[in-house]
Amino acid sequence: MSTVNKMRLLLLADSETERLRIVEMLKNIDYIRLAGDFIDEEQTWESMERSPADILLMGSGRNGERYAFAKKISDQYPHTGIIMMEEELLEETMHNALFAGAKDVLVKPVDPEKLLNAIYRIQQLKERTVTTKQEAPQKKIRKSELGQVYTVFSTKGGVGKTFVSINLAVSLAKDPEKRIVLVDLDLDLGNAALALNLYPKFTISDVIDDIRHMDSDLIESYLIPHESGIKVLPANLQPQMNEFINAEHIRIILEALRESFDYVIVDMPARFIETIMPALALADHLLVITAPEISSVRNTKALLVTLKDLNFPQSKLRIVLNKEDSRGDIKKKDVEATLNKKVDASIGLDYRRVLSSLNRGVPLVYEYPKNILSKNIDKMRMQFIQDEPMKA
Missing domain, CATH: 3.40.50.300 (P-loop containing nucleotide triphosphate hydrolases)
Structure with a gap:
């Protein structure tokens, strides 16, 4: 991926230790540009307002307290792909994360290879969405009733x-x-x-x-x-x-x-x-x-x-x-x-x-x-x- 096509990633970690670890991990991904790394929701929101990121990598907070923030981001910036980091991958946490707008869920401590795969999936989704919109005018128009x-x-x-x-x-x-x-x-x-x-x-x-x-x-x-x-x-x-x-x-x-x-x-x-x-x-x-x-x-x-x-x-x-x-x-x-x-x-x-x-x-x-x-x-x-x- 060229420098021009680098994906802008914003990090919202649950702790300073987690922030430092992931920042170090992201240095090894050449097609990612870290647009900001925070442990504070307000700073993250301000960064998004200045320039929406392609990806928001964020922790779910203590007892899922950040699901509401994820939903706020998802509603306001639907083109930002949210990757949620969870302590455990349970059915309830997966369900909550997806309905808060997450496009992928990773278990802490985040595995570098799984993070790469999650970022790649979001990049592919963006490309498919652009392709679909470009091809929309040629799409065969159906009748008004449901199929x-x-x-x-x-x-x-x-x-x-x-x-x-x-x-x-x-x-x-x-x-x-x-x-x-x-x-x-x-x-x-x-x-x-x-x-x-x-x-x-x-x-x-x-x-x-x-x-x-x-x-x-x-x-x-x-x-x-x-x-x-x-x-x-x-x-x-x-x-x-x-x-x-x-x-x-x-x-x-x-x-x-x-x-x-x-x-x-x-x-x-x-x-x-x-x-x-x-x-x-x-x-x-x-x-x-x-x-x-x-x-x-x-x-x-x-x-x-x-x-x-x-x-x-x-x-x-x-x-x-x-x-x-x-x-x-x-x-x-x-x-x-x-x-x-x-x-x-x-x-x-x-x-x-x-x-x-x-x-x-x-x-x-x-x-x-x-x-x-x-x-x-x-x-x-x-x-x-x-x-x-x-x-x-």
Whole structure:
């Protein structure tokens, strides 16, 4: 990074000892210019008023007494990236820091390498934000109404939930006038990016870091484009980061996405957890994926009972039967009889093609559009689009 592009950093330490230690540490970072180092909030505020810094590295104070100051800085100077230093990295401290406006949280004593990574992440965020604003005039303008949310769910693994999510998204993208985004909310085992042969630089955790300033333009800078035309928001690469994600975060993300995308496809985890409930609440279509197996159909029946207990609108439910085999013992009519509900779409079975598609990261409907499964997915897509006027 050149001298011209050096990032201006302001330090607000919790103690004189901490101040001296970090000042010494920052001397070794050649692309940082220390604009001021204080242990006093008033001096820090005055420095910000004279010339806002790119980064504010600050301690949270005794018992979190400086969260209010961080929020004041974040509200007044939203382009300043706040890095908070905490005594312990607990769920409560992480939550408080993020909602006070912090874009990253470090544990004391601060590790130099982790500080470098935090500064680099903020620098990248600034570059992405600038790029997004520059490209905004060329952005395809959507209609005024909100986009449709297709939530893909099952309480049993192995039924092809991610396969359906990916291929439905790519099928929808066949209309060049529509904007499609795939959101991987399988926070435990999400592999949508891998199944699309994408190696994410940013995941949902990066979005959470900037959640207080999130809008439909900013969130686009975190999405990964796929050659099929869809964009992807991947799940975390490190599952332990999921403990800092809550339902409000998910609501903000989905509402921002449906403001600028025609279709938001959500790949859910195979279980009910409070965190992802907004994906059910905001769904225009809830695709319940099942397979012609006794355990899968039983799980689906239990899921339908639970959804009814939750007062989920039955008109939004869509039963999708995957892996149906004409030679199998359980037929579509058997599934319908057990569930006491019609199957809205059947996809079929082609183990060799599906496995090859997932292993190579190429969606089936993209590579083999004439395949019977691809045709069935396209048929499902067209059928669901016809149902869209039911939106409340």
